[in-house]
Amino acid sequence: MKPAVSASRSDRRAGFTLLETLAALAIAAAALAIIGDFATRALRNWHRGDTAIAAMEMITRGIGRMQTDLAGALPISVPGGDGAAVLFKGDANGVVFAAATGFGTGNRAVELVSYSIFKDRDELALVRNRGPVTNPQPELRDPVVLMKGRMQVRFSYRDRNGKTVPTWIEQRDLPTAVALEIFGEQGNPILPVPALIMVPQNYSVECFDPPADKAKIEVRCQNQGAIQDQPGDDGTPNANNQSGRGETRSGRGGQF
Numbered sequence: 001m002k003p004a005v006s007a008s009r010s011d012r013r014a015g016f017t018l019l020e021t022l023a024a025l026a027i028a029a030a031a032l033a034i035i036g037d038f039a040t041r042a043l044r045n046w047h048r049g050d051t052a053i054a055a056m057e058m059i060t061r062g063i064g065r066m067q068t069d070l071a072g073a074l075p076i077s078v079p080g081g082d083g084a085a086v087l088f089k090g091d092a093n094g095v096v097f098a099a100a101t102g103f104g105t106g107n108r109a110v111e112l113v114s115y116s117i118f119k120d121r122d123e124l125a126l127v128r129n130r131g132p133v134t135n136p137q138p139e140l141r142d143p144v145v146l147m148k149g150r151m152q153v154r155f156s157y158r159d160r161n162g163k164t165v166p167t168w169i170e171q172r173d174l175p176t177a178v179a180l181e182i183f184g185e186q187g188n189p190i191l192p193v194p195a196l197i198m199v200p201q202n203y204s205v206e207c208f209d210p211p212a213d214k215a216k217i218e219v220r221c222q223n224q225g226a227i228q229d230q231p232g233d234d235g236t237p238n239a240n241n242q243s244g245r246g247e248t249r250s251g252r253g254g255q256f
Contacts, residue, residue, distance in 0.1 A: 055149060055190070058147055058148070058149075059147055059182060059190070059191075061146070062126060062146035062147045063180065063195050063197065065128065065144075065146055066115065066146070066178070066180070066197055067197050069099050069101065069113050069128075070097075070099070070178060070197050070198070070199050071198075071199075071200055072099040072100040072101055072102075073088070073097050073098065073099045073174055073199050074098050074099060074100055074110060075088075075173060075174050076098050076110070076133070078135075079133060079134060079135035080135035084172065085170045085171060085172060086171060086172065086173060086174055087112075087133070088168060088171065088174055088175070089168070089169050090155055090157055090167060090168040090169070090175070090178070091155065091166065091167045091168075091169070092154050092155055092156070092166055092167070093116070093117045093154075093155070094114060094115050094116040094117055094155065095114065095115050095155055095168075095178065096112065096113070096114040097112075097113060097114075097174075098110055098111070098112055098113075098133050099111065099113050101113065101130070103130070110133055111130050111131065111132060111133060112130060112131045112132065112133050112137070112138075112140065113128065113129075113130050114128070114129045114130070114140055115127070115128055115146070115155075116129065117153055122150055122185075123148060123149055123150055124147075124148070124149065124150070124151055124152060124153060125145050125147070125148040126145070126146045126147040126148070126153050127143050127144065127145055127146065128143070128144045128145075128146055129141060129142060129143050129144075130142055147182075150184070150185040151182055151183060151184055151185065151190065152182070152183040152184075152185075152187070153180065153181070153182055153183075154180075154181045154183075155178060155179070155180060155181075156178075156179045156181070156194070157175040157177070157178055157179065158175055158176050158177040158178075158179060158196070159175060159176065160173070160176055162176075164179060174199050175199055176198065176199060177196045177197060177198045177199055178196075178197045178199065179194040179195070179196050179197075180194060180195045180196075180197065181194045181195075182195075
């Protein structure tokens, strides 16, 4: 007959020792630290992705608004001027022009539209304003923020020869396109190439008030479509048309 196993010996063999418990806790803590770091990085990347998507959506909406405005740009002369220049002033920081937006005064609903860059601490805002076409130029109103963030925005302009220039002031005709460059906080380009927004209504004021050499001007004013189809000097695609071809619309200019 075998001797009975004592209860005290059975109790000593059950459960974990203190050393085994501490080792298990250390392994669990290391695993939780790895999982926590992975989760933090995943959430950070997720947030960064959401931010990038939101920024691109904002930029797309802003460019779309500018496309609509510039599609209605008109080559009217400066109010109170001699009729030698169109009402279009642009530099690297903004642009002002007359456009048939449908909300202006008069039978053609023409109003003044501007895009201006404002800095607020570390952020930049591209703001659209509008107002009547009068002389002197009134204070523009109804500000709408098209883009905002830690970025940089720069305008440039394309002439009828396809050359991009930094300013467009006191010109006899409208530019064929407005180029928009957008850079990140560190100066890296957000868009791979500048967004080229075409100006379809590309007539000169001299088309409606021709000088002495009328025959030459008539030929020039009848060939606006060929001018619009010229590629840019930097090969930039336009933002209005994937084929890169502009569209010339007929219309009459005048002085307001």
